[in-house]
Amino acid sequence: MTSDDTPALVWLRKDLRLSDNPALLAAAARSGPLLCVYILDDQNAGDWLPGGASKWWLHHSLKNLAQDLAALGGTLVLRRADARKELKALVEETGAGAVYWNRMYEPWAIKRDEAIKSDLKEAGITARSFNGSLIVEPWEIATKQGNPYKVFTPYWRSLKADHAPSPPAGRPDSLVFADPPRSERLEDFNLLPSRPDWASGLRDSWTPGESGAQGRLGAFIKSRMDDYDSARDVPSTQGTSGLSAHLHHGEISPRQVWHAVKNAKNGATEGADSFLSEIGWREFSYNLLYHFPHFPEKNFQEKFDRFEWTGTDKDYTAWTRGLTGYPIVDAGMRQLYAIGWMHNRVRMITASFLIKDLMVHWRRGEDWFWDTLVDADLASNAAGWQWTAGSGADAAPYFRVFNPVSQGEKFDPQGDYVRTWIPELANLPKRFIHAPWTADRDTLAKAGVVLGQDYPEPIVDHGEARKNALAAFEKIKDAV
DNA sequence: TTTTGAGTTGTTCGA
């Protein structure tokens, strides 16, 4: 056994924070000094390397974490390599006797990390992993029969009753660091877009990093949580917490969110319950991903393998560009492209439109979101798309097809959201804002809109598309 | 083992 005075490597991954970080705290509790390292590993993730928007976020998150560590006298060591090789090299370089990290749940990461753990143990190095990202480990929660939950409501009841998280740990006041080995420069990771620089909307909208996350949580609980139940469905207002990307990168833990909510004076309100259940959905998605590792790539219900997807590349492209002719859909897609995030209500509407109106495979939507969302998360993204498609574990019934006009009228009654993201429709009266093709020529002319020139005609007729989708689902209904 | 109640987010139609 190596001496306890050897350095411990804290391998940071999706836990880019100092507070409530179990791996960091456990490493600090040893008598040896710390070395904090982040490895940009593009060798192991297969098709699921972070997309463009995620990489932008990651850059800033790493920059923040490096600053926070520097304030305590430490250094964030950066390396770009296959983590399995690089950790071995780092252990040799630094004489570290232990490597600590918080768990990831992506199938590729589980596989990699298991290999790393056995490598290290074989070399006589202590290797320990911790839960830093979830309220409940997926293997710790099961039905009475011992099976993984496949339905959200019983899962959530069980989590609340039997797995409420213990209070989060604080942030260490002081840490003892070893002399750091060489580090690459963050700039050389090339995580930021350059040709062209499309990130200005992201810069204006987000504050990546641990303090940004805490600030957002505090502001949400104080001024928006009370109305969460109703306001969360209105995309023109800031009714949601906006914590998704912070949670994804581990700048804040779900346990911290849970306790901040419960301890707030409005922590027992309906708004609080409803908000926490969204944290529950994140947990549930990870539960599904862990127990069904093909979830991001394969229909959970196999009968959907026979579904005939007739959508064309042209349809898909119109969707990605926000040029479908349905304002609420196009506004959402443009918001996504502009700021790397889309309001949850609109995610459902746009996803339903791609799948059911355009009959494009949900995997293509999942891939687009993966590349464009700052909060792109393998578990949540897959769960969302499979839910909408009806192919998922606890999915929407197949006959549930969102109507983009009535959804617009219901949740964006003034048309503010549409006007924000589709400026060419800004002067259209609200009567027509969600269905410009129903406006007479004079109204359109007065608003400065020529359909087919300034803004597209609808690329499909929703009524017809709905019937086609229902017919297509009818065909696979009785499949084995 | 069998039974029973329940299941995120919707739309349309007809009274």
Add this chain to the structure above:
DNA sequence: GTCGAACAACTCAAA
């Protein structure tokens, strides 16, 4: 304009 029922059957989870 508003409201309830139909849209399908199936699988899950607990008793």
